[in-house]
Amino acid sequence: MxxxxxxxxxxxxxxxxxxxxxxxxxxxxxxxxxxxxxxxxxxxxxxxxxxxxxxxxxxxxxxxxxxxxxxxxxxxxxxxxxxxxxxxxxxxxxxxxxxxxxxxxxxxxxxxxxxxxxxxxxxLRQIKTPEELDYLRKAESIGDAAFTAMLNFIKEGQTELEVAARLEYEMKMNGAEGFSFDSIVASGINSSMPHAVPSEKKLENGDFLTMDFGCIYKGYCSDMTRTVVIGKADSRQKEIYDIVLRAHKVSMAAVKPGMKGCEVDKVARDLITEAGYGDCFGHGLGHSVGLYIHEEPRFSMTDQTVLKANMIETIEPGIYVPGFGGVRIEDMILITEDGYEDLAHSPKELIEL
Ligand SMILES: [Mn+2]
Known part of the structure; x- marks a missing residue:
């Protein structure tokens, strides 16, 4: 016990x-x-x-x-x-x-x-043991492998449902025993809905494509999100992507034990607000992950939890513009004695497919 x-x-x-x-x-x-x-x-x-x-x-x-x-x-x-x-x-x-x-x-x-x-x-579950961390690292690496495979699969004309099916197939073929949640695959104007449900909509040239997915390994969940562009990104897409990427990197770099959850959220929120998109980032910056996908503490505007080493959190800022589209970039991180370790290793720079 x-x-x-x-x-x-x-x-x-x-x-x-x-x-x-x-x-x-x-x-x-x-x-x-x-x-x-x-x-x-x-x-x-x-x-x-x-x-x-x-x-x-x-x-x-x-x-x-x-x-x-x-x-x-x-x-x-x-x-x-x-x-x-x-x-x-x-x-x-x-x-x-x-x-x-x-x-x-x-x-x-x-x-x-x-x-x-x-x-x-x-x-009791907030501070992870070495064994739990092994499983969480492995779970997130399965997500990395699936995303890498998807870059060779995604083509204009496929439906969001086909993309989701392939993503889940790749996670299972890489060792997943199940999924942390139903995969989110949202393209074009659907990507402005943070938790969109995959539909029969086909990928079109110029679409943002957001994929938010996670798998279960030995009971432990992973979580990651990447947004790519089908074809070439236009200047507004590049602008929004760049703001989200900077918010993701700057807030991640700030993480260390002793900080409060709300202070990490504020780093990303301030950057997005100063860039003019504060109203387009409605959800919290992140959450903990373990046996269940959404655990405490959170990186939110109100979470006062003081961070400790061996907690797991996601860093997932986003900008969502109704009628245009949205971007989210998410990794799972481990809080270490002096900072953080990024458990995801997939590229974060804008990918045009
Ligand atoms: Mn998440």
């Missing part, structure tokens, strides 16, 4: 902790199935899941596996754990548990005090 969980039990002064979030379940126990719950106390580490997962759970995790079924429902197995421990207070994941599940647990379990854990369990 992940050792930091014991600290959480002391810190919150609870007798036991109920973990229901699938990502936290995986992080704490190693169990990848996602269906089940963890019961953690000073005396017991129990993973409750059903027969579809019990064998895998035993291999993946060092928890005691308890099989839930019609005769032994989840709440009865939990009740046994609670009474063995004489537990009176139970921590629960109020930020992700369904209201209906909470009502059911409250009704069926003999617990005096329910203690909402807030973000504390998720916060």
């Amino acid at each position: 992940n050792d930091n969980v014991n600290g959480l039990i002391s810190q919150k002064n609870i007798d036991a902790l109920l973990i229901t979030d699938p990502y936290n379940m995986r992080y704490i126990s190693g169990f990848r199935g996602g269906e089940g719950v963890l019961y953690i106390s000073r005396n017991q580490h129990v993973l409750i899941t059903d027969s579809r997962y019990t064998e895998a759970a035993g291999k993946e995790s060092d928890f005691t596996v308890a099989e839930e079924n019609r005769e032994n429902p989840r709440t009865e197995l939990l009740s046994k754990c609670i009474s063995q421990d004489h537990a009176r207070s139970l921590g629960y994941e109020d930020c992700s548990m369904l209201c209906s599940d909470f009502a059911m647990f409250k009704k069926k379990l003999n617990v005096e005090t329910w203690v909402p854990m807030g973000q504390t369990v998720n916060e």
Whole structure:
């Protein structure tokens, strides 16, 4: 089990902790199935899941596996754990548990005090271990390999859907076990929508083409974005691309431990605003990444988190002009003791295809 969980039990002064979030379940126990719950106390580490997962759970995790079924429902197995421990207070994941599940647990379990854990369990995941960093580096390198392959594939006349399909094929052929999110492929005027959905629109000469994609390797997500031009870029496209690229590079170069998330966002935002496009950069500069694609802390206008070494963040400034198009350039970085390491290695200068 992940050792930091014991600290959480002391810190919150609870007798036991109920973990229901699938990502936290995986992080704490190693169990990848996602269906089940963890019961953690000073005396017991129990993973409750059903027969579809019990064998895998035993291999993946060092928890005691308890099989839930019609005769032994989840709440009865939990009740046994609670009474063995004489537990009176139970921590629960109020930020992700369904209201209906909470009502059911409250009704069926003999617990005096329910203690909402807030973000504390998720916060354990912010500082990455060397093993996690290996997986995140590999995941981002799969994105690099896929993007490199795409440069030889993309042609005028292909649809955004075809480009997305090929991108995902390349990620899988390079070792991805899945995708961090549905790939965003947006061309021409569609590229002014930061989270556009790929369509049957064909790539036309003169289009911006934004590809935002990520894969999963050993459970860990990658994230990167590149914008290219089909044919030759015009002067306004070059101007916008250059501003985004400078914002990307300058904010990345500023990153170091001790800074706040909002201070990194401000570096990019100020540059884009001074260039006259402040209204065209609506989203935050970046987010953390791990088992899940969008994690805390963020590089946003409001995030006060002080950055520490071994956090992962994305740097993804963008400019979006409705009716014209948009540009975003995104890499995943590791915050190091004295600065950052860029985990992506694909070229960032404007590519005309
Ligand atoms: Mn991102």
